[in-house]
Amino acid sequence: MPHTLAAVATPWWKGAVVYQIYPRSFCDTDGDGVGDLEGVRRHLDHLSRLGVDAVWFSPFFPSPMADFGYDVSDYCDIDPLFGTLDDFRRLLDDAHERGIRVLLDWVPNHTSDRHPWFVESRSSRDNPKRDWYVWRDEPSNHWQASFGGDAWTYDARTEQWYLHSFLPEQPDLDWRNPDVVAAMHETLRFWLDMGVDGFRIDVVHGLAKDPDMPDGAEEHRGLLADFVTMDADEVHPLLRDLRRLADSYPGDRMLVGEVYILDTRRVAPYYGNGDELHLAFNFRPLHARWDARAWRRQIEIAGEAFDPIDAWPVWVLSNHDVPRHRTRYGGSESRARVAAVLLLTLRGTAFLYAGEELGLEDAKVPKRRVVDPGGRDGCRAPIPWDASGTHGWGVTDAWLPWPPDPRHRNVERLAVDEHSILHLYRRLLVARAASDALRLGSLKCVDAPDGVVAYERRSGADRRRVVLNFETSPAKLDPGRGWVVDVATDGEGEGDAFSGLLAGDTGVVLRPV
Numbered sequence: 001m002p003h004t005l006a007a008v009a010t011p012w013w014k015g016a017v018v019y020q021i022y023p024r025s026f027c028d029t030d031g032d033g034v035g036d037l038e039g040v041r042r043h044l045d046h047l048s049r050l051g052v053d054a055v056w057f058s059p060f061f062p063s064p065m066a067d068f069g070y071d072v073s074d075y076c077d078i079d080p081l082f083g084t085l086d087d088f089r090r091l092l093d094d095a096h097e098r099g100i101r102v103l104l105d106w107v108p109n110h111t112s113d114r115h116p117w118f119v120e121s122r123s124s125r126d127n128p129k130r131d132w133y134v135w136r137d138e139p140s141n142h143w144q145a146s147f148g149g150d151a152w153t154y155d156a157r158t159e160q161w162y163l164h165s166f167l168p169e170q171p172d173l174d175w176r177n178p179d180v181v182a183a184m185h186e187t188l189r190f191w192l193d194m195g196v197d198g199f200r201i202d203v204v205h206g207l208a209k210d211p212d213m214p215d216g217a218e219e220h221r222g223l224l225a226d227f228v229t230m231d232a233d234e235v236h237p238l239l240r241d242l243r244r245l246a247d248s249y250p251g252d253r254m255l256v257g258e259v260y261i262l263d264t265r266r267v268a269p270y271y272g273n274g275d276e277l278h279l280a281f282n283f284r285p286l287h288a289r290w291d292a293r294a295w296r297r298q299i300e301i302a303g304e305a306f307d308p309i310d311a312w313p314v315w316v317l318s319n320h321d322v323p324r325h326r327t328r329y330g331g332s333e334s335r336a337r338v339a340a341v342l343l344l345t346l347r348g349t350a351f352l353y354a355g356e357e358l359g360l361e362d363a364k365v366p367k368r369r370v371v372d373p374g375g376r377d378g379c380r381a382p383i384p385w386d387a388s389g390t391h392g393w394g395v396t397d398a399w400l401p402w403p404p405d406p407r408h409r410n411v412e413r414l415a416v417d418e419h420s421i422l423h424l425y426r427r428l429l430v431a432r433a434a435s436d437a438l439r440l441g442s443l444k445c446v447d448a449p450d451g452v453v454a455y456e457r458r459s460g461a462d463r464r465r466v467v468l469n470f471e472t473s474p475a476k477l478d479p480g481r482g483w484v485v486d487v488a489t490d491g492e493g494e495g496d497a498f499s500g501l502l503a504g505d506t507g508v509v510l511r512p513v
């Protein structure tokens with residue numbers, strides 16, 4: 001058979017919707033106020049009904065939790081706080097049975113300072129693992145660490161300094177050392193052999209540092225280490241090795257990288273020539289204002305950066321590191337609904353953050369309850385499952401305060417209200433699943449009045465049009481001919497001809513009659 005485009009199966013992750021679970025915050029079943037794997041397993045039906053293709057778990061590996069799991073002390077086990085490897089295997093099987101793929105969070109830039117590798121490395125200057133990390137007689141530069149303070153910490157015993165782009169409890173591995181590469185590849189194999197479908201890779205652009213570790217230009221002095229050091233050319237061969245490893249397994253295993261570079265054009269090279277990351281987060285749009293012009297610009301920039309190199313974009317509005325988008329965009333649920341349509345109809349793979357389908361806002365966390373070194377507690381509030389005092393957790397008071405209004409804004413209640421934002425997410429996922437244009441098609445912005453973003457998605461004969469009113473005032477458009485409302489943020493007029501009128505803070509997905 002000739003090798004035609006049609007003959008190449010589309011990988012599952014293209015056009016997929018991935019649901020991020022922050023395990024501490026999803027659901028607690030053992031009464032310690034911290035979520036666990038069994039809590040996720042019990043709520044897989046929620047994910048099936050929502051219609052997501054995959055889940056990504058933030059780290060659940062053994063960890064002293066200085067950075068709530070992003071400081072890993074064993075890459076090949078589960079922290080007892082969350083359960084056991086058997087619990088994970090059960091969860092993986094149950095997810096797969098429902099057709100939900102499972103992605104883990106792999107944290108290769110740094111380990112915990114309690115990881116046996118670092119314990120050995122810091123034990124003496126001539127320990128064989130000494131050069132698994134970055135040690136210097138003097139700090140080579142004035143880099144600052146991500147959560148504040150210097151990026152170098154003095155180790156009195158061996159009288160040298162080690163590099164940590166994040167907390168001192170998170171020493172950076174030295175990826176120029178082939179033994180580090182081999183050992184870290186083994187950790188991937190451990191989970192791939194077990195059947196996981198891929199990884200989200202933490203701070204992937206940081207794996208290789210500029211070998212001279214310069215201070216950089218004068219204006220960079222004292223900047224965060226990640227801005228100065230990361231995105232070195234040497235990262236790309238490392239990514240090609242990772243890609244080869246992932247692709248050597250059957251079943252479309254997928255690597256999505258956290259490329260935290262706030263310039264879309266510099267994210268695009270992380271796809272290589274289709275031989276580096278399968279997907280790369282593009283965080284610039286997440287930081288865009290809720291403004292039609294700003295968003296149209298982001299959509300166009302993504303098209304310019306990704307389309308010519310055949311790289312498939314990723315869209316994300318919320319995660320465990322930033323205030324939830326509903327909160328960032330001013331707090332109105334109607335606006336969060338418009339944002340949901342945007343996220344789920346742009347050209348690319350969409351990442352949802354658990355709780356956004358409930359329209360959650362950040363919790364208000366009093367100072368005495370702040371536990372995160374980066375102050376990101378508000379977006380990590382526990383998910384309320386029902387209206388009871390425990391909200392479906394084992395306790396009334398979980399590790400962080402509940403998000404606002406959990407008696408009303410909880411899964412059980414929103415699930416029985418077909419006008420709820422949860423049902424809007426479900427309808428959008430159904431619409432997406434039913435349309436090649438929405439899932440895989442091209443995207444072209446179309447003219448729209450000020451304050452409105454409109455675009456058309458196309459795949460062969462399949463077409464959808466999306467019209468989003470970013471303003472609180474109504475908008476009037478030329479309805480065009482032959483468009484029917486497929487999904488409306490407020491549920492109004494679905495199945496009817498599009499009138500061209502959009503109330504403030506509303507949006508629609510249109511399909512041809």
Ligand code: NOJ
Nearest residue numbers: 067070107166202203321
């Ligand atoms: C990015 C993760 O998303 C964040 O939560 C973490 O603190 C840093 N990387 C360090 O691992």
